[in-house]
Amino acid sequence: MVLMAVGIILMLAGAGSFFYGCFQNNDLGSQIESLFSKGIANPGDIWIYIGVTAFVIGIILTIAGAIKKYNEE
DSSP, X not given: OHHHHHHHHHHHHHHHHHHHHHHHTSSHHHHHXXXXXXXXXXXXXXXXXXXXXXXXXXXXHHHHHHHHHHHHO
């Protein structure tokens, strides 16, 4: 149950960080362009990377918690 709660919190925080990073970059197109063409980091890039990482870890923890809960029953 704790894993699921932490996973959900991480997913919410990750989504918030992702959208904050997109807001910092003004739009997703400019962020993708800078990532692939120039290689220069925009101010919101780190927030986007943190958001995606936290969201993926949150999904993994939520699934692991659900599996653990199912196996205990």
